[in-house]
Amino acid sequence: MNRILEPSPGAITRAARLLRAGRLVAFPTETVYGLGADAGDDDAVAGVFAAKNRPSFNPLIVHVTDAAQAAGLIELGDLGQALAARFWPGPLTLVGRRRETAAVSWLASAGLDTIAVRVPAHPVALALLRAAECPVAAPSANVSGQISPTTAAHVAESLGDAVDLVLDGGPCATGIESTVVDVSRPGRPTLLRPGGLPVEDIEPLTGPLLGPGAGDAPRSPGMLSRHYAPGRPVRLDAGAAAPGEALLGFGPVAGATLNLSPTGDLREAAANLFAMLRALDRPEVAAIAVSPIPDTGLGRAINDRLRRAAQPPEESGLSQP
Numbered sequence: 001m002n003r004i005l006e007p008s009p010g011a012i013t014r015a016a017r018l019l020r021a022g023r024l025v026a027f028p029t030e031t032v033y034g035l036g037a038d039a040g041d042d043d044a045v046a047g048v049f050a051a052k053n054r055p056s057f058n059p060l061i062v063h064v065t066d067a068a069q070a071a072g073l074i075e076l077g078d079l080g081q082a083l084a085a086r087f088w089p090g091p092l093t094l095v096g097r098r099r100e101t102a103a104v105s106w107l108a109s110a111g112l113d114t115i116a117v118r119v120p121a122h123p124v125a126l127a128l129l130r131a132a133e134c135p136v137a138a139p140s141a142n143v144s145g146q147i148s149p150t151t152a153a154h155v156a157e158s159l160g161d162a163v164d165l166v167l168d169g170g171p172c173a174t175g176i177e178s179t180v181v182d183v184s185r186p187g188r189p190t191l192l193r194p195g196g197l198p199v200e201d202i203e204p205l206t207g208p209l210l211g212p213g214a215g216d217a218p219r220s221p222g223m224l225s226r227h228y229a230p231g232r233p234v235r236l237d238a239g240a241a242a243p244g245e246a247l248l249g250f251g252p253v254a255g256a257t258l259n260l261s262p263t264g265d266l267r268e269a270a271a272n273l274f275a276m277l278r279a280l281d282r283p284e285v286a287a288i289a290v291s292p293i294p295d296t297g298l299g300r301a302i303n304d305r306l307r308r309a310a311q312p313p314e315e316s317g318l319s320q321p
């Protein structure tokens with residue numbers, strides 16, 4: 001039975017405690033309801049992907065209380081600072097280069113060197129973020145493939161027991177997701193997703209925004225995420241490592257250099273995936289061999305990401321950073 005609570009101070013304290021304990025809390029923002037997890041907790045973030053039944057690990061937006069907290073996670077640059085000062089709190093997400101000190105799960109950013117950050121303009125969201133005292137990774141609080149929820153009842157219908165608590169802030173004022181602007185490349189601000197903040201409001205500060213691909217046609221959100229690919233070749237469904245290879249194990253395999261989950265737990269494997277791929281992506285490693293992963297539940301998302309990682313760059317057809 002999931003719990004929908006009016007956002008009293010007591011309920012917000014309870015929601016913040018749940019977040020700090022690695023649980024999932026749905027909360028209202030001005031755009032849509034978010035399914036929140038402590039952004040620094042790999043296992044909690046993996047729980048978000050599991051609850052949404054997301055087929056691939058799209059990077060998540062990290063929610064913070066203000067521009068100063070954002071600046072601790074990413075390099076905003078002059079343009080990012082100006083956009084933050086003008087539009088935060090509000091329906092604008094800024095993608096910037098991750099700071100080395102950022103305590104954000106690599107799974108939340110799908111292994112990318114950038115993180116998407118925003119300050120939501122909703123009193124309940126801000127109260128929760130302040131009480132939790134941690135950045136909160138939150139995609140829209142719906143099962144993958146459904147439309148984003150704009151009421152607490154939508155969240156409960158869509159996610160059911162997968163969410164530990166829903167804070168009811170009434171219907172969302174904006175109702176469509178935030179506009180996503182990439183400020184990670186100096187002088188090349190790029191619109192990654194049109195959304196609740198009109199481009200016409202942004203461009204007076206930025207000049208014309210680049211589109212994510214050739215031309216300036218907006219592309220669908222699913223096409224926008226830039227996927228992490230290791231520098232080493234990746235060999236899937238490996239029984240054992242060949243000479244020079246590192247073995248990324250799953251389940252009780254012998255000789256694993258690192259193991260996604262020795263007990264074969266897919267949620268643990270998802271939580272470890274990006275951090276372990278990065279750890280094995282070293283010059284002395286000829287290739288990263290990966291044990292077979294069952295193609296069920298979160299395993300589908302893990303295999304989706306591994307197949308992408310295994311594609312040679314020229315065949316990937318995916319946009320690169």
Ligand code: TXA
Pocket residue numbers: 029031032033034035058059060061093095109112114115116120138139140141176177178179180192193221222224225226
């Ligand atoms: O309004 C919103 O943005 C809502 C509320 C809950 O804040 N959140 C939301 O999250 O829509 P989600 O996960 O459904 O969408 C995240 C978007 C995706 O288009 C994703 O590709 C993009 O942000 N994104 C996240 N991190 C990124 C990154 N590092 N680089 C490029 N795109 C990124």
Ligand code: MG
Pocket residue numbers: 139140148
């Ligand atoms: Mg969504």
